[in-house]
Structures are given as C-alpha cells and as structure tokens.
Amino acid sequence: MKVLFTSFAHRTHFQGLVPLAWALTLAGHQVRVASQPALVDDITAAGLVAVPVGTDHRLFEIDPVEAGEVHRYSTGLDFAGRHDELHSWDFVLGLESVNARFVFPRVNNPEFVADLVAHARQWRPDLVLWEPFTFAGGVAARASGAAHARVAWGTDLTGYFRTRFLELRNRREDHDRPDPLSDWLGRLASDHGVDASEDLALGQWTIEQLPTRFRLDSALDTMSGTLVPYNGRSQVPAWLEDGVRRRVVITGGFSGFGHGIDLVDLLAHLADLDHEIVVTRSGLSTRDVPANVRLVDFVPMNVLLGASDLVVHHGGAGTWASALHQAVPQVAVAHEWDCLLRGQQIADAGAGLSLDPQRTDADALAAAVRTVLDDAQFGLRARVLRDELRSEPSPLAVAQEIERRTVAARAIPLDA
Numbered sequence: 001m002k003v004l005f006t007s008f009a010h011r012t013h014f015q016g017l018v019p020l021a022w023a024l025t026l027a028g029h030q031v032r033v034a035s036q037p038a039l040v041d042d043i044t045a046a047g048l049v050a051v052p053v054g055t056d057h058r059l060f061e062i063d064p065v066e067a068g069e070v071h072r073y074s075t076g077l078d079f080a081g082r083h084d085e086l087h088s089w090d091f092v093l094g095l096e097s098v099n100a101r102f103v104f105p106r107v108n109n110p111e112f113v114a115d116l117v118a119h120a121r122q123w124r125p126d127l128v129l130w131e132p133f134t135f136a137g138g139v140a141a142r143a144s145g146a147a148h149a150r151v152a153w154g155t156d157l158t159g160y161f162r163t164r165f166l167e168l169r170n171r172r173e174d175h176d177r178p179d180p181l182s183d184w185l186g187r188l189a190s191d192h193g194v195d196a197s198e199d200l201a202l203g204q205w206t207i208e209q210l211p212t213r214f215r216l217d218s219a220l221d222t223m224s225g226t227l228v229p230y231n232g233r234s235q236v237p238a239w240l241e242d243g244v245r246r247r248v249v250i251t252g253g254f255s256g257f258g259h260g261i262d263l264v265d266l267l268a269h270l271a272d273l274d275h276e277i278v279v280t281r282s283g284l285s286t287r288d289v290p291a292n293v294r295l296v297d298f299v300p301m302n303v304l305l306g307a308s309d310l311v312v313h314h315g316g317a318g319t320w321a322s323a324l325h326q327a328v329p330q331v332a333v334a335h336e337w338d339c340l341l342r343g344q345q346i347a348d349a350g351a352g353l354s355l356d357p358q359r360t361d362a363d364a365l366a367a368a369v370r371t372v373l374d375d376a377q378f379g380l381r382a383r384v385l386r387d388e389l390r391s392e393p394s395p396l397a398v399a400q401e402i403e404r405r406t407v408a409a410r411a412i413p414l415d416a
Contacts, residue, residue: 001029001030001126001127001403001406002029002030002032002052002123002124002125002126002127003021003024003029003030003031003032003125003126003127003128003129004031004032004033004119004120004123004125004127004128004129004137004140004146005017005021005031005032005033005034005048005128005129005130005151006033006034006035006116006128006129006130006131006134006136006137006140007033007035007039007130007131007134008035008036008039008057008059008107008108008112008131008133008136009035009037009038009039009056009132009369010039010059010133011039011042011232012153012316012317012318012355013131013133013134013153013294014033014035014039014042014043015042015153015230015231015232015318016151016152016153016154016164016209016227016230016318017033017129017151017153017204017409018046018048018058018085018230019227019228019230019395020129020151020207020209020225020395020398020399021033021046021048022046022048022219022395022396023395023398023399024399024400024402025048026396027396027399027400027403029399031048031049031050031129032048032050032051032123032125033048033049033051034050034051034052034053034054034116035050035051035053035120036052036053036054036055036056036057036112037052037054037056037071038056040052042232044232045121045232045233046230046232051119052184053112053115053116053118053119054109054110054111054112054114054115054116055109055111055112057107057108057109057112058106058109058117059103059106059107060299060415062102062106063121064195066098066101066102067102069098069102070098070099070103071095072098073091073094073098073099073169074095074336074337074339075335075336075340076335076340077157077337077338077340077341078340078344079231079341079344081345082301082379086151087164088168089168089169089172092161092164092168093165093178093180094249095165096159096161096162096165096179096181097180099114099158099181099183100180100183100184101180102339103133104133104135104181104184105184107133107134108133108134108135108136110187111342112135112136113140113188113191113192114192114194116136116137116139116140117136117139117140117143117144117192117194118316118329119140120140120141120143120144120146121143121144123144124144124145124146125144125146125149126146126406126410127141127146127147127148127149127402127406127410128140128141128144128146128147128148128149129148129149129151129207130149130150130151130203131150131152131153132150132151132152132153132156132158132159133158135185135188135200135201136188136202138199138203139185139188139189139194139200141197142189142194142197142199142200143192143193143194145169145410146410147204147405147406147409147410148204149200149203149204149205149206149207149223149402150203150205150207151207151209151242152206152207152208152209152210153208153209153221153227153317153318153339154210154222154227154317154320154342155210155214155215155216155317155341155342156206156208156215156216156218156403157216157337157338157341159202159206159216159218159220160167160199160216160217160218162181162202162218163202163218163220164218165179165384166179173226173390182196182198182199182201185200186202199232202220202379204221204405204407205220205221205222205223205409206220206221206222206223206354207222207223207225207398207402208222208223208224209225209226209227210227211324211385211388211389211392212224212388212392213345213349213388214305214342214345221399223401223402223405224392224393224398225392225393225394225395225397225398226320226389226390226392226393226394226395226398227317227321227389228325228394228395229301229302229318229321229325230302230318231300231301231302231303231318231322232300233370234300235300236300236302237296237299239294240299240303240304240307241386246275246276246309247276247277247307247308247309247371248270248273248275248276248277248278248290248308248309248310248311248312248373249277249278249279249301249304249305249308249310249311249313249315250263250266250277250278250279250280250282250311250312250313251279251280251281251301251310251311251312251314251319252280252281252313252314254309260328261333261357261360261361261362261365262361262362263279263282263284264284264288264289264296264363265361265362265363266362266365266366267279267289267290267293268290268291268362269362269363269365269366270292270366270369271290271291273292273369273370273373275292275309275373276292276293276294277290277292277293277294278293278299278304278308279293279294279295279296279297280296280297280299281297281298282295285367294321301318301322301323302322302326305323305325305326305328306326308326308328308380309328309329309373310328310329310330310331310372310373311323311328311329311330311331312331312332312333312334312365312369313329313330313331313332313333313334314332314334314336314339315332315333315334315336315338315339315340315341315342315343316339317338317342320332320342323382324382324385324386324389325386325389326386327379327382327383328382329351329352329372329378329379329381329382329384330343330346330351330352330353330382331352331353331354331355331365331368331369331372332344332346332352332353332354332355333355333357333365334354334357335356335357339355343355346385348382349381349384349385350377350378351378351381351382351384351385352372352378352382353368353372356367379413393416
C-alpha cells in the first residue's frame with residue numbers, strides 16, 4: 001500500500017505524525033511525507049522519504065490586525081469557565097471565519113496545494129494521512145482517488161469545533177446559515193476538479209492519539225492510538241548520565257515560555273531547591289542564574305523527563321506527551337489553543353497544576369513547583385495516567401486497522 005503523509009511546514013505538527021509513519025513503514029507499506037520545502041530536513045532527519053512541494057507558508061507573517069482576530073478565538077479557551085460562550089453560534093462562527101480567512105489559506109497556499117495534488121495524481125497513493133490544518137491532503141486524496149484521514153497530533157479542537165458549528169448551523173433558518181470553511185474548501189477543491197464535500201474538512205475518519213479520558217466528544221468517526229513522543233534528531237547529553245535524579249525542567253518548547261513571567265526572578269525563588277533545574281531555550285547566561293540551574297538549548301524531552309521529577313511548560317503537545325509517558329507531574333502555564341486545555345486536564349486528573357498566565361507571577365509559579373514536589377500524590381496520579389496511555393493501541397496496532405479502513409474507504413480498488 002502507498003501511504004502519503006502531509007503536513008504544512010511546522011515542526012511540532014509534523015513530529016506528531018512520525019511514529020505512525022514508521023509503524024506503517026515497518027508494516028511493509030511505501031510511505032512518503034509531502035510538505036513545503038522548509039520541513040524537508042526534519043522529514044529526512046526522521047528517516048522518512050520527503051517530497052518537497054510548493055512554496056513555504058507565510059503564516060507567521062500575518063498582519064497584526066488579522067493576528068489579533070486569530071488570537072481572539074485561539075487563546076483562553078477555558079471550557080469550564082467559558083462553556084456557554086465557546087458553544088455559542090457567534091463564537092463558533094467567528095472561529096470558523098477567522099481560520100477560513102486568515103489561517104488555513106496561508107497554511108495551504110496555492111502553490112503547496114497544486115504541487116501536492118500533482119504529486120498525488122502522479123504517485124497514486126492508496127491513502128493520504130493529513131494533520132488537521134493541512135486541508136490540502138483531503139483535496140489531493142480526492143483528486144487521486146485515495147482514501148484519506150486526519151491524524152490528530154494533539155487535542156482535536158478543529159474537529160470538535162467543526163462538529164459543534166455544524167450542529168448549530170443545522171438549527172438555523174436557511175437564509176442565515178453561513179459556512180465560511182466550506183466556502184473556502186469548495187473553492188480550493190474546485191480549482192483542482194474536486195467536488196466539495198464535508199470529508200474535505202473532517203477526513204473520512206480521524207486517528208486520535210490521546211488517552212481516552214483526554215479526548216473531546218466530537219461525534220466523529222475515530223480510531224484510537226497512542227501518541228508516542230518524537231523529539232527530532234536527538235542524543236543523550238553526557239551530563240544527563242551523571243546520576244542526578246532530582247531534577248526540575250522548565251521549558252517553553254519551540255513556542256517559547258513567553259507569558260510575562262520573569263524567568264530570572266523565578267529561578268531566584270527556586271535557588272534553595274535540592275534539585276538541578278534544567279532550563280531550555282531561555283536566552284539567559286550563567287551569570288544570570290543560581291548555581292543549581294543548568295541552561296541548555298535543546299534536549300530531547302522523552303530522554304530528559306525520564307530523569308526528572310517535574311516539568312514546568314507551556315502546554316505543548318510534545319512536552320505534555322513526553323511527561324505522560326515518563327509519569328512526570330506537570331505544571332502548565334498555558335493560554336493558547338489546545339495548550340490551556342491540556343494543562344487543565346492534567347490538573348483535573350491530579351497529576352499536576354494549571355496556572356493562568358494572566359494571574360501568575362514568579363512567586364506564584366515557584367509556589368506551585370514546591371507544592372507539586374512536596375506532595376507524592378501528584379507522582380502517583382502521573383503513574384496512573386502512564387498506565388492508561390500504555391493501554392491504548394500502539395502505532396503498530398493502529399497501522400493494521402488503517403489497512404482495513406483504507407480498503408473499505410478507497411474510491412478505487414487497491415489492485416486497480
């Protein structure tokens with residue numbers, strides 16, 4: 001079977017696809033990963049076959065006014081505190097509108113879509129697997145007769161809000177039922193001779209990679225899997241082998257730990273801890289920090305957290321998943337997209353704390369670190385979550401189910 005993965009050129013989104021890509025490779029399938037040129041080195045570093053297509057996206061060059069609109073709908077998604085608002089017609093319509101105008105067209109730029117479609121028509125994959133922002137994958141699949149599915153690298157907020165939007169839209173009068181995402185996708189598909197249909201927005205099915213308790217109820221057709229952490233090209237640093245087991249990690253991942261908290265002040269508050277404090281990508285120098293702080297650029301989280309007692313982070317999917325796998329308690333200071341939800345879910349499960357960055361200073365964050373380190377219950381509950389994660393189907397098991405689904409969903413028989 002030929003399997004084409006596709007992701008726009010954003011490293012963390014791609015990294016959530018790598019274990020499944022390798023599982024399908026090990027099952028004997030031909031696997032390629034198509035993306036914009038900026039991601040090629042990351043794809044080949046993962047040992048996968050890269051197909052550079054189109055031109056790089058310019059998502060992060062978004063106009064400040066447009067960025068403000070995007071942030072209005074992508075930050076502070078507190079499902080407990082803002083439940084009624086987040087499930088209102090005005091909110092979901094606004095979210096669909098700003099994404100369809102300012103985000104998704106930049107991610108799926110015309111050159112990228114055209115070249116991806118051309119490659120799919122030439123290579124003729126049996127299956128296209130796409131991360132949830134890369135709608136070009138569904139168009140390329142339909143244009144080439146392939147089955148296609150979304151692979152959620154984190155919490156599937158796009159699928160969740162899309163299904164809520166459709167539910168509310170179906171209750172409205174016919175004259176007041178706008179659908180900006182469908183309108184944009186329809187134009188995109190038409191450019192390549194593809195008829196519009198809802199599977200272009202949601203795939204023929206979705207592969208979820210989170211423990212069951214953390215998934216949102218979207219009523220989508222889903223498959224269960226395990227999000228195995230992949231951190232890119234990695235090696236174990238010599239200092240990690242020095243026998244130190246009492247360690248706190250403070251990291252902002254690739255997105256940065258930029259929540260207005262004074263990091264120098266935070267580290268000063270933690271100077272008396274009997275722990276080594278590892279801080280990644282801080283921009284600080286050793287003269288700025290106490291003696292118990294180690295400043296590093298990049299360390300693979302799945303390795304580092306195996307020798308750590310606590311991680312403080314921004315809610316990113318990779319760090320969060322690595323902590324789950326290593327049964328490490330977490331303190332999340334998050335506000336953006338699904339990062340806030342992940343932090344709150346860990347807190348609700350008793351495996352850490354979630355802090356509001358708008359109400360958190362260095363003193364409050366240091367107090368949270370001490371609270372988690374001093375209470376063994378956080379570690380016990382983190383181990384419960386690790387056991388739940390291990391009970392989910394492995395990537396190899398998911399690969400077998402994907403084979404079955406592809407045969408059932410593909411428009412053209414595999415032996416054609």
